Amino acid sequence: MSKIDELIKRFKEIADSPDRYVKNYIDETGCKAVGYFYYAPQELIYAAGMLPVGVWGGNIELSAVRSYFPSFFCSVVQTSIEMGIKGKFDYLSGIIIPANCDSLRTMGQNWKVAVPQVEFISLVQPVNRKTEAGVKFLLSEYVEIKKALERIAGITITDQALNNSIEVFNKYRETMRCFTSVAQNYPEIITPSIRHAVIKSGQFMEKTQYIGLVKELVAAIKARPIQAWNGKKIVVTGIKMDSPELFEIFEDNKIAVVADDLAQETRQFRSDVLLAADDPMERLARYWATLDGCSLLYDPDKKRGDMLLEAVRATGADGVLFCMTKFCDPEEFDYPIIKKQLEESKIPHVYVEIDLETGNDEQARTRIQAFAEMV
């Protein structure tokens, strides 16, 4: 087995069963693990000597969650609560749930009732992110989260520990940007499912260990000659694209994902925490103001579409796939404007709806095939 194959196998194992990795990590190190959604400050969890674990729902049949949510709620929220009720997150010592949309607002409230064994840690990020008042408010939220994490970990988070944590995460982000930019030249090695597995596993693994493995992978791929790709190249946009069926359709149709604009993937590492202040807590609070291009981040200019067009230009992609998480109203509000922008720029696009419980819609294959023939 080549070095590349070995590394890929490792990433796939972790991406497919993160529970096993996290439980082993807890057993081996004696450290605790804390879950987080979307853009919660993972640096604080890490600085408290705990493992940050990304929670993005999963493929699980919904039953117990039906007592908390009507059926028309997004499946990230619904499947996460279902998993929580079924005890699948019992290894977590807490979970940070933000309030960026109405489903998340109510999710936090339901979590504390439905999954009491995993402590709900509240995070309400300001909508007016770029104002000083917003930064100050977020700082106050982070102070409360820091207290909760210190209590759970039984330690005090020092400025030094937090600065170190920020450096580790900046290193992680830089490494991931390097990975995605190299990977786009090797679509025959880094297929869409492998690309996803590499990125996804970073949300569970201990960061320095993960950075080391990704760097090894990047070095090993770069040692290979770049080959001409005779398939199609696309950029995907949405909250997440975690569907084995979709990856299969891509691979059957020789479609490469050359860049993504997904909340679970590139949006996690698009920009770094800057040296905007001496106080590391303030640095973290200011980071939230620098993020852009996500349906959960207030932006009256809606720059997401422009950023997407730029990604298409930069990668020479043939088109865009809008991966709609079913019942995600923030994404539903963004879609028509992005669609219009893509049409005006004559960039072909295809729309696919995904549901974590039931898988993607049946017409996805036909639609993607037609799209691949058209571009």
Place this chain on the structure above:
Amino acid sequence: MNDQKEAKEIIRELMEKHYEDAIAAKKNGELIGWAASNFPQELAECLGLNIVYPENHAAAVAAKKAAPEYIAQAEADGYSNDICSYARINLGFAQLKTCAAQELPMPDYLLCCNNICSCMVKWYETLAKELKIPLFMLDIPYNTSYEVTPSRVEYIKEQFKLVISQLEVFTGKKFSEDRFKEVMEISSASGRAWRRAMDAMASTPSPMNGFEIFSYMGLVVCNKSRKETTDVLNQLADELESKIISGESSFKGEEKHRILSEGIACWPYLGHNLKTLGQYGINIVGAVYCKAFEKVYSNLDEMAVEYATVTNCVNLEKEVKMRTDIIKENNIEGMLVHYNRSCKMWDGFIYEMERRIAEETGIPIVSFDGDQSDPRIFSKAQFETRVQSLSEIMDQRKEARKGNR
């Protein structure tokens, strides 16, 4: 007394005037703002801005059965039918720009406030982009703790100041502290008058058919900072109080059962809902709105807290308390819940709320599926069956109570 118009009639006229004035202002070349229903009206009133409320407009359009055309337009533009129907009606209107059922002047700027839901942010962001006009955003963060934290009050107050200065620059109008004090007083007086009118429903039988709340609340949403609003709400409260004394009520027939109406009205079927409840002698004598519009305050800190403690902005425990208080105070025997397909914020924790309310008060709770303004969701048959069953349970409980005496 006889030659004086009833409050109900004056409220209807004031609402008509609200739209007529805005349309006239637009014709005169004045700037028009579209505002979220819970954007602090005091700020706009102080600056003398011409504001209309798309949520109120969407409800009016739906009540006049004109919603489908606008919903169809929004959906044709790519807006999913999963999106709030008020937003869809408004986004459709933003394209079509005219509506015979209720005209609305097109905006020059937008005033958004997200205390009632996060959906407002996406809706107004979309309008700003589609119409290429400025958006002034007031973020009232969701309260995960029972009380509004001091950091929230501080953040909200800073934004009041920011929005005021931004609006001064944009509109060229000046904010005056004296005028602000005056407006706060008027608003608070309206809040007190509203509370007095709503308190009248605590009386058994209630002097009012509860469906009237839905026609009165529009005025509070649109114009609570105006003297004429305070006056007419006081008149309404006076009328209701004299009806209590004379034993009259606008509820037709015997008030057999007293219920809490939960959720936004199902506007396209309001007449049907009224008739169905009427058949069983069921009167609405409480809704969470009764408390939501009682805002009374005398300074910026208190105003920030008031705007942060509206329904859908507070945590589960406080939401439950808002309802159990009304149930206890107004002698309520049952609860009818509208699972409003449009409102994820409302539906997202209503199941747990119901369990807690039932446990604390012991009243029967029955639900129906519907939508505030998309007529395709509601089913008359389901509503009738559910109301019938609620009525039967309440009858049984009443009999049991009699038997126990």
